[in-house]
Amino acid sequence: MGTKIKLHNKIIGEGGNVYIIAEAGVTHFGDLTLAKKQIDVAISAGCDAVKFQKRDVASINDEYWRKRLEYKELSEDAILELRDYSSRKDIDFFVTPHDIKSLDFVNAVLDTPFIKVGSGESLDVDFLHRVGSCKKPVIVSFGLHLSKDEIKKSVRAIEKGGTKQIILLHCNTIYPTQPHLVNLGAINEIKQLFPNYVVGYSDHTLGWHIPLAAVTLGASVIEKHISFDKNDNRSLDCSVSCEPEELKLMVHEIRDIEKAIKQIDEAERNKEIMKARGWVGKMTNKKLN
Incomplete structure (x- = not known):
């Protein structure tokens, strides 16, 4: 248990970069070739992982x-092929079971x-206990939770199953979520509720400016979510996708934001100030001459 989880050579949480998941969802519409293209898109964009869904x-x-x-x-055979394809392409791959x-x-x-536990199963205590018994890190979205007590109950069910490496994602299951309903303040509330767990955000808004705010x-x-046509009306996922x-x-801007909010040490700051002073001095001398 802790505020970071190590996956391969990556640290997720404290001390690590923002872990960016491209949610393929169902916007491949059962087409394996299109699903592979989604993986390629996630890689090209610089995402850390691509995620699919599975249901009986x-x-x-x-x-x-x-x-x-x-x-x-x-x-199942298609998903196995996608896992192997992702492995060859060196991008993390996982699936939400429903x-x-x-x-x-x-x-x-x-x-x-x-x-990954989706919002639809995040209140099912028996399911969560079974997830915990898999003894693997768990990512869970809280899109349907109405209270802190419900969140606690869900987390405790996973813990009792046997897993304490849990990533908690604030989420809203309205498609699309209007800005006034996003409640990004919940990120800090979840952090206060579970200070030893990694906290993130699963987005269902239009555009990608809200995820940027979540990073700050x-x-x-x-x-x-990702798709190839946001106007495709076969799935609600499309309209809220990139x-x-x-x-x-989005990935580029998140990486810039990471750099901007990172606190630099005093030595590095002083070094940059001295550079700036030198530049100002040169410009002043040019004007005087």
Whole structure:
């Protein structure tokens, strides 16, 4: 347990760079080739990870939802291929399981470095306990939590399962989330509630300026949807996503913000001041001459 998690050669949290996740979601619409292109986009933009989703669509009783979701689903073989593709391309890969069967697949077969819990399952104590029992770092979004007590209950369920490496993401599940409903102040509230855990932000707003603000407020992880056409109405994910060039801009601007908010030591500051004094002196002499 701590305010940082080490993954491969990266530190997530205190002392590390913002960990940026490209959320592929369902905007590949079940197309393996398109899903691979999403991975390429995440790599080109400089993201740290790409994330997909898995659900047992056949077990959904509601016919409307089953039909709505089944054509957006990737097969287990396709997801395994995406994992291997990501490994060859050297980008972190993980998956959000939306049910127990998918969780077992993600944990035992995929063997991803993280298990991501989406907002839809983040209040299911039994599911969270099962997630914790996988003994892997967990990222959980709090998009449906209405109180601090609910957040505590969810975190305790994961801990009791056996995992204390947890990343907590503030989130809002309204698509798109209007700025006045984002409540970025919750980032600090979650930090105060769980000072030993890494805290981040999962975004569902239009554009990418809100994630930038989240970074200035201390978010160590940023998750943002990606798609190739924000106007594609087959999924709500599309409108709140970044297209490829926008994703590059977001990552670049986050890295600039990291540099800007990093506190420099006194020796480095004095060195830069002396450089500036020298430059001003040269300009003054030129004017006098």
